[in-house]
Amino acid sequence: MKIVLIGSGGVGKSCIALRYLKDRFVEEYDPTIEESYSTTIELDGHTVPLELVDTAGQEEFKSFRDATLDFGEAFIIVFSITDDASYKEATKLVTKVEKLFMDEDVTPILLVGNKCDLKDRRKVEEAVARGFCEQHNITYMETSAKESTNVRDAFAHIIRLLRRTNPTGNG
Ligand code: GDP
Numbered sequence: 001m002k003i004v005l006i007g008s009g010g011v012g013k014s015c016i017a018l019r020y021l022k023d024r025f026v027e028e029y030d031p032t033i034e035e036s037y038s039t040t041i042e043l044d045g046h047t048v049p050l051e052l053v054d055t056a057g058q059e060e061f062k063s064f065r066d067a068t069l070d071f072g073e074a075f076i077i078v079f080s081i082t083d084d085a086s087y088k089e090a091t092k093l094v095t096k097v098e099k100l101f102m103d104e105d106v107t108p109i110l111l112v113g114n115k116c117d118l119k120d121r122r123k124v125e126e127a128v129a130r131g132f133c134e135q136h137n138i139t140y141m142e143t144s145a146k147e148s149t150n151v152r153d154a155f156a157h158i159i160r161l162l163r164r165t166n167p168t169g170n171g
């Protein structure tokens with residue numbers, strides 16, 4: 001399974017990847033890092049080979065469009081609940097990715113509002129993001145890479161979604 005993290009810079013994509021893969025958090029993470037991690041994870045009694053792609057910009061999104069289409073994989077679209085512009089960007093990305101999967105029954109997207117530990121800096125209301133996701137028939141989750149809130153659940157959700165779409169696929 002190939003899962004791709006996309007979203008504006010600084011929203012916490014790399015920290016989410018690091019939290020999920022290594023259960024660690026760093027305050028400073030190199031914003032230019034583009035990394036693809038290959039691992040296997042255990043979920044629901046299955047061993048799932050997982051490739052996780054951590055992106056660092058829109059340009060990359062364009063370049064892996066084709067590969068993504070070929071493999072029919074999934075996107076975790078991340079914004080920060082403290083940053084309204086990142087939410088707007090995320091909603092645009094949802095619309096873009098939806099088009100890629102127009103012919104599929106399930107749109108393999110999870111929208112994630114990260115940094116939910118920063119409650120007093122919240123700019124994006126949970127109800128607004130939830131409402132958007134209901135309209136688009138995708139799931140919304142709030143995470144904190146820092147406090148390890150919902151990060152594992154987010155990946156479990158998207159992996160289950162992928163498995164449902166492609167039960168005989170690689171994992
Ligand atoms: P990316 O550009 O989307 O990969 O963002 P990074 O993962 O590099 O994170 C950007 C900044 O946000 C870093 O200073 C992180 O320490 C911080 N950060 C990431 N996730 C969280 C979180 O859940 N809570 C808080 N408070 N800070 C976070």
Ligand code: MG
Nearest residue numbers: 013014031056
């Ligand atoms: Mg990054």
